[in-house]
Amino acid sequence: MAFREWMRRASTEIKTIFGMPNYERYLEHHRKVHPDQPVMSEREYYLHCLKERYESGKVSRCC
Amino acid sequence: MILPGTDVDRETSFKGGRALNKALSIVVWTVISVLGAAAFAVLAWHRGETVSAAWMVIAAVCVYAVAYRFYSKFIGYKVFGLNDKRATPARVHDDGKDFVPTNKWVLFGHHFAAIAGAGPLVGPVLAAQMGYLPGTLWILIGVALGGAVQDFVVLMGSMRRNGKSLGQMAKEEIGPFAGILGAIGIFCIMVILIAVLAMVVVNALKGSPWGTFTIAMTIPIALIMGVYMRFIRPGKVLEGSIIGVILLILALIGGQAVANSSAAAYFTFSGQTLAVLMIIYGFIASVLPVWLLLAPRDYLSSFLKIGTIILLAVGILLTLPELKMPAVSRFIDGTGPVFAGPLFPFLFITIACGSVSGFHSLVSSGTTPKMLQQESHARFIGYGAMLMESGVAIMAMIAACLLDPGVYFAMNSPASAIGTTVQQAAQTISHWGFAVTPDQITNLAKEVGEKTILSRTGGAPTLAVGMATLFGQIFGPGMLAFWYHFAILFEAVFILTTIDAGTRIGRFMLQDLIGNAWKPFADTRNYGFNVIASAITVAAWGYFLIQGVNDPYGGINSLWALFGIANQMLAGIALAVVSTILIKMGKAKYSWVTIIPMIWLLVTTLGAGLAKIFSPVPSIGFFAHARVISGAIAQGKVLAPVKSMAQMHEVLFNDYLDGIVCILFVAVVVLVVLAALRVWYKVLFKKETLPLAESEFVSVDGVSATV
Numbered sequence: 001m002a003f004r005e006w007m008r009r010a011s012t013e014i015k016t017i018f019g020m021p022n023y024e025r026y027l028e029h030h031r032k033v034h035p036d037q038p039v040m041s042e043r044e045y046y047l048h049c050l051k052e053r054y055e056s057g058k059v060s061r062c063c
Numbered sequence: 064m065i066l067p068g069t070d071v072d073r074e075t076s077f078k079g080g081r082a083l084n085k086a087l088s089i090v091v092w093t094v095i096s097v098l099g100a101a102a103f104a105v106l107a108w109h110r111g112e113t114v115s116a117a118w119m120v121i122a123a124v125c126v127y128a129v130a131y132r133f134y135s136k137f138i139g140y141k142v143f144g145l146n147d148k149r150a151t152p153a154r155v156h157d158d159g160k161d162f163v164p165t166n167k168w169v170l171f172g173h174h175f176a177a178i179a180g181a182g183p184l185v186g187p188v189l190a191a192q193m194g195y196l197p198g199t200l201w202i203l204i205g206v207a208l209g210g211a212v213q214d215f216v217v218l219m220g221s222m223r224r225n226g227k228s229l230g231q232m233a234k235e236e237i238g239p240f241a242g243i244l245g246a247i248g249i250f251c252i253m254v255i256l257i258a259v260l261a262m263v264v265v266n267a268l269k270g271s272p273w274g275t276f277t278i279a280m281t282i283p284i285a286l287i288m289g290v291y292m293r294f295i296r297p298g299k300v301l302e303g304s305i306i307g308v309i310l311l312i313l314a315l316i317g318g319q320a321v322a323n324s325s326a327a328a329y330f331t332f333s334g335q336t337l338a339v340l341m342i343i344y345g346f347i348a349s350v351l352p353v354w355l356l357l358a359p360r361d362y363l364s365s366f367l368k369i370g371t372i373i374l375l376a377v378g379i380l381l382t383l384p385e386l387k388m389p390a391v392s393r394f395i396d397g398t399g400p401v402f403a404g405p406l407f408p409f410l411f412i413t414i415a416c417g418s419v420s421g422f423h424s425l426v427s428s429g430t431t432p433k434m435l436q437q438e439s440h441a442r443f444i445g446y447g448a449m450l451m452e453s454g455v456a457i458m459a460m461i462a463a464c465l466l467d468p469g470v471y472f473a474m475n476s477p478a479s480a481i482g483t484t485v486q487q488a489a490q491t492i493s494h495w496g497f498a499v500t501p502d503q504i505t506n507l508a509k510e511v512g513e514k515t516i517l518s519r520t521g522g523a524p525t526l527a528v529g530m531a532t533l534f535g536q537i538f539g540p541g542m543l544a545f546w547y548h549f550a551i552l553f554e555a556v557f558i559l560t561t562i563d564a565g566t567r568i569g570r571f572m573l574q575d576l577i578g579n580a581w582k583p584f585a586d587t588r589n590y591g592f593n594v595i596a597s598a599i600t601v602a603a604w605g606y607f608l609i610q611g612v613n614d615p616y617g618g619i620n621s622l623w624a625l626f627g628i629a630n631q632m633l634a635g636i637a638l639a640v641v642s643t644i645l646i647k648m649g650k651a652k653y654s655w656v657t658i659i660p661m662i663w664l665l666v667t668t669l670g671a672g673l674a675k676i677f678s679p680v681p682s683i684g685f686f687a688h689a690r691v692i693s694g695a696i697a698q699g700k701v702l703a704p705v706k707s708m709a710q711m712h713e714v715l716f717n718d719y720l721d722g723i724v725c726i727l728f729v730a731v732v733v734l735v736v737l738a739a740l741r742v743w744y745k746v747l748f749k750k751e752t753l754p755l756a757e758s759e760f761v762s763v764d765g766v767s768a769t770v
Contacts, residue, residue: 030159059426
């Protein structure tokens with residue numbers, strides 16, 4: 001069980017470091033702040049994040 | 064609840080301990096400083112055949128430690144007034160997505176992964192032609208007083224403004240005119256950056272079926288990952304990435320088999336063909352949906368990048384190789400084959416990333432400021448991550464200098480300087496004073512599994528040979544070819560991702576800029592306008608790429624200088640913006656912290672830019688070169704290595720174009736600085752109080768109460 005917990009934390013941190021979408025974090029935030037609103041599925045959330053990161057003209061990389 | 068008495072007891076009992084701690088700290092920092100100074104002395108005055116890389120590592124680590132402990136603390140607290148009582152944007156706007164309070168170490172990783180790129184691996188390799196010492200000194204001094212300062216202060220400025228971008232800060236703190244100029248500057252640097260990085264890939268892959276096959280395979284691999292993460296296991300990015308990395312290693316191994324088979328011919332291309340393929344790829348990739356190609360490729364290259372940097376560091380620390388390059392070579396006079404121009408100012412634009420990189424100001428005002436948990440973390444993340452990036456540049460310098468200087472020059476000099484056969488090359492280079500035999504060059508090519516290593520300019524192949532040599536010492540020489548192609552793969556994958564993502568960013572900037580004049584064009588939901596803006600962006604960098612491949616005077620030699628000038632120019636703009644903020648904050652007496660590096664950057668970029676425009680020496684000045692070419696055209700002569708009259712006209716056009724781009728860069732930076740000076744004058748001499756666009760102070764206590 002401790003191993004699973006460790007894996008979960010490691011994956012969260014890797015996702016944050018590389019700017020990858022983190023669905024669990026989204027769900028948690030959603031539950032906490034606006035539980036009354038409709039929730040995105042994992043696929044919807046994934047596509048939504050990609051759009052935000054790569055198709056908004058924001059610079060997320062360097063030379 | 065603590066009783067007053069216990070508190071006092073703790074105070075008194077700690078008094079002795081505190082004095083001891085202080086004494087200990089003085090001893091430790093004195094030792095670090097002396098050690099660093101000693102390492103520098105060895106590097107500077109050592110006159111043997113070789114010198115151990117250990118000295119370079121020690122000098123770097125000591126500089127970083129002292130700069131971080133003292134200078135960044137001064138900037139953070141005395142100058143900017145970091146305050147952990149003030150809630151960061153992540154605390155105020157916590158939305159579980161962009162604004163997320165993030166663990167200090169994790170955010171350090173996030174920021175470092177965003178600023179680390181191919182740049183710090185290329186510049187130092189080119190600068191090694193002047194010997195290891197000038198470049199190393201510039202990397203270390205430049206980062207401590209300039210580069211890390213820039214990243215740190217921009218991060219703090221943006222953090223105090225809800226994570227606003229540099230462009231927005233320029234607009235709000237200096238004026239709308241500066242904002243538009245900044246946007247034009249960023250677009251130009253993007254175009255030159257993509258062209259020069261694409262050039263690096265072309266030079267690494269030309270005539271190399273192993274490399275080309277592996278890189279080509281990354282496209283289907285990314286597509287497979289994309290489909291997996293979109294349809295098969297939606298959103299499971301880590302699973303997708305693991306599959307991708309495994310397939311990539313298989314492609315790397317398969318590349319060797321392909322190179323040794325009859326299929327090799329299908330993957331052997333000339334520089335010209337590769338450039339055209341790259342342009343077609345860039346355009347298609349930038350109009351495809353992001354989930355299909357860009358995102359999976361980005362994940363792959365992020366993992367490869369961090370993995371390779373760690374491998375390189377481990378390799379260097381385990382072997383501590385001997386550096387064979389002299390401390391200072393004869394080429395500081397500006398006659399070197401790798402890049403033209405004397406040490407001042409050209410060294411300072413050749414090594415941009417790793418010392419001072421203007422591009423980082425865009426990252427520091429991007430995602431990172433929205434994720435800071437506490438204000439004080441900005442110091443470790445802004446200043447600290449840039450020190451680590453500088454460490455990457457030092458590693459690249461070590462990798463280039465551990466090669467035989469003769470081999471280094473064979474790989475990094477253009478064909479116009481050393482000819483196209485190993486005999487010619489060995490003769491020319493030995494004549495320069497760096498003994499090398501034709502056999503040495505041929506054998507090395509064979510060992511790394513390539514037909515030739517002559518004129519593989521652009522840094523990546525040199526770094527790859529350096530890395531392969533390091534790993535050869537650890538794992539045995541049998542796998543030299545594998546490590547060489549691994550290093551090439553890493554740089555190429557990373558650069559192809561930048562080409563795709565950079566084209567998209569350029570497209571947005573262009574739509575935004577043109578949108579100022581004609582509103583509908585700014586609508587990014589219009590697919591037609593998107594495609595048009597993408598096409599313009601690709602055409603812009605594509606032209607410079609083609610020019611770099613076709614024009615015998617083009618290539619890394621002229622493009623890298625333009626890129627360096629653009630990158631340092633952006634740093635100058637960023638520092639001007641932050642200096643303005645400091646002056647408006649009433650911290651004018653500390654503003655030298657950003658003004659001194661700004662002036663140095665202006666002196667070097669304007670010095671280099673003006674030399675590129677006005678120098679009478681044809682190898683340096685674009686217009687001087689144009690005069691030589693047009694003189695020859697008037698007499699009906701074709702100057703070698705140009706092959707035809709038509710090409711003479713092309714060379715002439717390119718000289719004018721490069722010169723005009725250079726004028727544009729100089730004009731942008733001068734205008735932005737003038738606009739900033741106007742604001743400074745108003746505040747300091749006319750005593751006007753201009754509004755600071757900082758967001759309101761929110762106390763941490765208030766935030767924790769609402770959550």
